[in-house]
Amino acid sequence: MRHIFQQGSDPAAPVLVLFHGTGGTEMDLLPLAQAISPASSVLSIRGNVLENGMPRFFRRLAEGIFDEEDLIFRTTELYNFLDQAAVENGFDRRNLVAVGYSNGANIAGSLLFHYPDALRGAILLHPMVPRRGIALPDLTDVPVFIGAGRNDPICSPEETVELEELLSTAGANVHVHWEAGGHQLTRSEVIAAAEWMKDSLQ
Numbered sequence: 314m315r316h317i318f319q320q321g322s323d324p325a326a327p328v329l330v331l332f333h334g335t336g337g338t339e340m341d342l343l344p345l346a347q348a349i350s351p352a353s354s355v356l357s358i359r360g361n362v363l364e365n366g367m368p369r370f371f372r373r374l375a376e377g378i379f380d381e382e383d384l385i386f387r388t389t390e391l392y393n394f395l396d397q398a399a400v401e402n403g404f405d406r407r408n409l410v411a412v413g414y415s416n417g418a419n420i421a422g423s424l425l426f427h428y429p430d431a432l433r434g435a436i437l438l439h440p441m442v443p444r445r446g447i448a449l450p451d452l453t454d455v456p457v458f459i460g461a462g463r464n465d466p467i468c469s470p471e472e473t474v475e476l477e478e479l480l481s482t483a484g485a486n487v488h489v490h491w492e493a494g495g496h497q498l499t500r501s502e503v504i505a506a507a508e509w510m511k512d513s514l515q
């Protein structure tokens with residue numbers, strides 16, 4: 314998968330794995346990584362599905378309606394890519410914290426929904442429920458930060474609560490940070506994510 318890797322100054326700090334939103338690239342969230350954990354190494358990945366020329370991490374049939382078969386396929390592909398990237402770049406595979414926005418938060422959520430050991434933690438910014446009707450793996454004590462907007466028309470507050478409940482029931486330590494706005498990424502949620510990261514993972 315197309316990606317960039319930047320070596321951080323602290324080899325023990327979690328490696329941030331960045332997943333952009335629809336139409337983004339691996340460059341988009343680099344400033345966020347710097348704000349959230351400046352000493353961390355960063356692996357930033359470009360989604361390898363194109364929708365009208367816009368990169369995404371999996372196909373969708375319409376806004377908010379996912380192509381489940383493709384989502385499963387892409388989740389496995391990504392899991393295997395993380396294994397391979399760890400070997401190639403010499404980082405600890407068990408020390409990955411995802412930072413994803415929108416479609417990127419959904420693929421990171423899907424990694425959590427399918428594997429007990431894909432991620433050490435996750436920062437999901439405006440995520441949806443990636444799949445319903447499946448048993449989640451054991452996520453005991455996996456720290457998860459969810460950034461959500463009370464007026465988000467794409468990721469409704471009800472869906473945020475549903476996601477929080479599904480992850481918590483699987484054992485994850487979920488913290489939801491609410492913003493008053495919509496689907497946009499805000500500076501205050503990034504600051505909140507950075508504080509959460511210090512408290513939960515360093």
Ligand code: MLT
Pocket residue numbers: 334335373376377415416417419467
């Ligand atoms: C998006 O546009 O990225 C959607 O809101 C989320 C998704 O399709 O995964």
